Amino acid sequence: MSRLLIRGGNRLQGEVTIQGAKNSVLPILAATILTGGSVELRRCPRLRDVEASIRILQALGCKAGWRGDVLEVDTAGMSGCDVPDALMREMRSSVIFLGAILARCGEASLTSPGGCELGPRPIDLHLSGLRALGAEIDDTGGTLHCKAAKLTGREIVLGFPSVGATENLMLAACGAEGVTVLSNAAREPEIEDLQGFLNTCGAEITGAGTSTVVIRGGRPLHGGTYTILPDRIAAATYLCGAASAGGEVFLRDAREEHLSAVTAVLREAGCDVTGGSAGIVCRRTGRLTAPRPIRTAPYPGFPTDAQAILMAALLRSRGATVFEENIFENRYRHVDELVRMGADIKTEGKVAVIEGVKELYGAKVRAPDLRGGAALAVAALSAEGETSLTNIKLMDRGYDCIENAFTLLGGNIKRVNY
Ligand code: UD1
DSSP states (O other): EEEEEEEOOOOOOEEOOOBBBBBHHHHHHHHHHTTSSEEEEESOOOOOHHOOOOHHHTTTTTTEEEETTEEEEEEEOOOOOOOOHHHHHOGGGGGHHHHHHHHHEEEEEEEEEOBBBTOOOOOHHHHHHHHHHOOEEEEEGGEEEEEOOOOOOOEOOOOOHHHHHHHHHHHHTTTTTEEEEEEEEOOOHHHHHHHHHHHHTTTTOOOBSSSSSEEEOOOOOOOEEEOOOOOOOHHHHHHHHHHHOOEEEETTTTOOOGGGHHHHHHHHOOEEEOOOOOOEEEOOOOBBBBBEEEEBBBBSBBBBBHHHHHHTTTTTTTTTEEEEEOOOOTTOHHHHHHTTTTTTEEEEEEEEEEEOSOOBBBOEOOOSSHHHHHHHHHHTTTTTTTEEEEEEETTTOOOSOOHHHHHHHHEEEEEEOO
């Protein structure tokens, strides 16, 4: 097992190139199933969740392997339509494979993803949308048995703009006869990236990035080469690292247009943030000031995935900051760990109130989830003394070696085995 040892106090200075987006590559790996051909994915991050997706593809009889940061996938020889339970448990978002397998094979069987570290993870919107397209789904006994002799395009109005449901239905709709119109769709940049990949492979999808996505199904798809979008949450992590520790960093390839909810708060708190075509520069010199309340919301609102990380950056700011978490029920598990480091945080239901403190102190802490772990690293960079951060396998789900990125930026952070 490994842990991170982080000694706070170094100002961050330097440049890091932003990895490909975890939340783009996972649905795109599911989408490779629809192509029935050979796909080359560039800027593909090496993440535990990507490795889990590769194992799912291999369990289905597909081929997948690395060439540098290029992932090559060939789904021509796909022979199965059941995802093994152990792989479903490894990654809750594996439900995204359902729409793709169903569209390609006419049947799919996988275990229900259940709850995860962020609380219950219902998939009712995924299932009702797939049923609307003509799938028969038996979800009794913890296993989803799905069959669809034929899928037919139609209009589907999502009750909530769920990212995963929008993606799952886009994938299934590619295999449906006729036109599917998804209304109240999620608008995240990763949905546009999925559209970009599928269209590169011959699909006809428009509207991703807006709340209405139109899929003209039934077109034959083929393989292709595609470059994954830079990861806006990884970029937010390094921005918040600079806001926490001070200094000046350049995040190559980061796109400010995808991060404006985060950069607006950082500017309000006192950071200089400049976005350009090459990336984003963030500079922090004086003490930060608490910004106005931050409420998580579907894109383009403030991302729930950046809530913990921004909180960590604001722990030593002047005044009180209020957070309201509106997407997941159980997303303040980093709070108790931050309090161990000297933070002053009170939570009640959806709300957390942070009173700025003068100092943070290194402590023994444990990553409660992927972004909560990143938040602890961000806080540790500005804490006095050494922090020992365990359970970092959860962070490896979404960061391609977070310690390497922070080391490039001058942070004192190393991974040790124990
Ligand atoms: C995706 C992201 C995750 C991010 C989240 C919200 C991936 C792989 N993961 O997760 O990093 O935190 O978006 O931006 O892209 N819901 C239902 N019924 C459903 C589906 C969702 O009630 O059928 C609820 C969820 O419980 C949650 C909310 O909708 O409260 C948002 O979930 P959703 O947008 O689906 O998130 P994911 O796709 O799981």
